[in-house]
Amino acid sequence: MKKIGLLLSKDYKLLSVAAILEVFETVNKFYIAAQKSPLFELILLDGDTNTSNHQALGYPLTKFKDAPLMDMVFIPAFTSDDMRATLTANYENIPHLVKQYQNGACLGSFCTGAFLLGATGLLNGKIATTHVDASNGFANAFPLVKLKSDKTVTQDDRLYTSGGATSSFHLLLHLVHEYCGKEMAIRIAKIFAIDMDRDNQSYFSTFQPSKDHADELVAIAQQKIEQNYQDAATIEELIKDIPSSRRNIVRRFKQITGITPIEYLQQTRIEAAKKLLEKTNQQMNEIIYSSGYNDPKAFRKLFKKSVGMTPTQYREKFQVR
8 A cells, every 4th residue: 555645734725635545545536446455545634733633534644753654745835925924934844855865766746846845955956836926036046957848747766747737637647647557547637627638837937026025127118118118129229228237137137036137128028929919809910919029930939839839729728718
């Protein structure tokens, strides 16, 4: 029987925990129906040292520090958007995660749970993903991790990560396939209506640049880009009046936002194009020019690279009719 530990960290998201329990409970029910022993022993790990709870969600609670060796430990998504505060609140769980891994356990994170996995240092030099809208924050916090923000699921050695929200089901399906085989994975996919072929999450992203900072120079550059992205031919035109060298602006801009001014301009334009594709019936060339591009071929190439699908495919999928 595989010991599956589910870490109930501080600020964990109930929906994430429920999905994990539901999938593995369903697999166990299939095994029991086939007159076999359940494959998974689900163990809820109490990651909050200040609680005295003995039970949660119908399961007994085991203090994480006292837990036996697991085959797999899951880190669910967090409810908080303040990852720095969340990591501070969950700091005591980090050595226990490292110990489990060093003793042979696999570790898996769901959505923003990747921040806690990243904080262990175990992901350094390895690939990972997280919620697509949390990717810039993750990249800034853990620059040594090979972030694949477009991916739904990643696996590197015994470390697994998934993207946002429903991507959790794709990681669970991946693990069911590993532990139980393809036939069981297909059964679970049908039960939970999971699209087995989806491996990209970039088209769900929304460009939400950081504005919560005190760097006036960066704020001016952001404002200039957002107000003039349709008209400027180059980033130099937008930042030429800012009283600082280009090198200094780029350095501070990337430090604050996680991307360069050129990338910021491109993402601002792509986001504008996405909104026009969603909410208008404008011809494609109109949308291209309204978004600040003069070269349709270059626009389509950048759009597909950034979003993961062509502009036409995006319109067909997301247009409000």
